[in-house]
Amino acid sequence: MAVWVTGDTHGDWMNRLKADSFPEQKEMSKDDFVIVCGDFGIWDNSKREKYNLDWLEDKPFTTLFVSGNHENYDILDHLSVEEWHGGKVNFIRPSVIHLMRGQIFLIENNSFFAFGGASSHDISAGILEPDAPDFKEKKKKLDRDPFALYRINHVSWWERELPNEEEMKEGFINLIKNNNKVDYIITHSPYTSLLKQIAGGFGSYQSDRLTDYLQEIKQTVDYKHWLFGHMHQNRTFHWERSSCLYEQIIRIL
Numbered sequence: 001m002a003v004w005v006t007g008d009t010h011g012d013w014m015n016r017l018k019a020d021s022f023p024e025q026k027e028m029s030k031d032d033f034v035i036v037c038g039d040f041g042i043w044d045n046s047k048r049e050k051y052n053l054d055w056l057e058d059k060p061f062t063t064l065f066v067s068g069n070h071e072n073y074d075i076l077d078h079l080s081v082e083e084w085h086g087g088k089v090n091f092i093r094p095s096v097i098h099l100m101r102g103q104i105f106l107i108e109n110n111s112f113f114a115f116g117g118a119s120s121h122d123i124s125a126g127i128l129e130p131d132a133p134d135f136k137e138k139k140k141k142l143d144r145d146p147f148a149l150y151r152i153n154h155v156s157w158w159e160r161e162l163p164n165e166e167e168m169k170e171g172f173i174n175l176i177k178n179n180n181k182v183d184y185i186i187t188h189s190p191y192t193s194l195l196k197q198i199a200g201g202f203g204s205y206q207s208d209r210l211t212d213y214l215q216e217i218k219q220t221v222d223y224k225h226w227l228f229g230h231m232h233q234n235r236t237f238h239w240e241r242s243s244c245l246y247e248q249i250i251r252i253l
Contacts, residue, residue: 124148226242
């Protein structure tokens with residue numbers, strides 16, 4: 001059994017996880033895992049997406065992922081909830097599995113705390129409502145500005161990118177049941193103090209209720225290593241026992 005972890009894939013699994021990019025898979029089986037730290041790429045249930053998910057299902061390993069800020073939560077929130085390795089999941093395919101927020105999973109005697117989500121930083125021009133009477137006019141105006149960063153509610157942006165109180169409470173409860181100790185923490189967002197180190201307090205990356213929640217977890221939970229995505233960097237913070245991943249695929253077990 002082996003566990004590998006990578007960063008945001010944005011639905012481009014065929015490039016990130018093809019045999020040429022990830023040759024280690026030639027020795028893997030469905031008992032081995034690749035974990036994606038959010039922005040996995042569940043978007044629209046299109047034929048193209050279904051084809052790509054079938055391609056991923058045919059890989060020799062099992063794919064696990066936490067949600068990011070660029071996921072279609074209308075799809076994720078309507079999937080049936082099942083239990084897998086001690087925590088709640090959604091099965092996208094038999095071996096493509098969404099690890100739900102606040103859950104602890106036991107894999108080969110190693111515990112993994114999963115908590116997806118993050119704030120979108122590419123929305124400085126706002127969120128458009130598709131049923132608003134001036135939607136087309138606003139969109140046309142923004143499309144003429146190459147620097148306008150906007151999203152469309154329930155089309156390219158979802159409020160559920162940030163967790164609700166129930167998910168955060170369940171995460172705390174599960175950690176307490178586990179004596180506030182896990183081997184690995186898998187998130188999309190970093191915690192507040194590390195976010196500030198990476199972003200330098202500038203730009204569009206700002207702290208929020210999720211980064212503050214993760215900060216509290218950092219300060220109360222004993223863990224071996226924390227792995228996250230979102231920042232589109234490959235960088236390890238040894239003094240923090242944390243790694244930000246993007247294209248890099250690293251083995252942790």
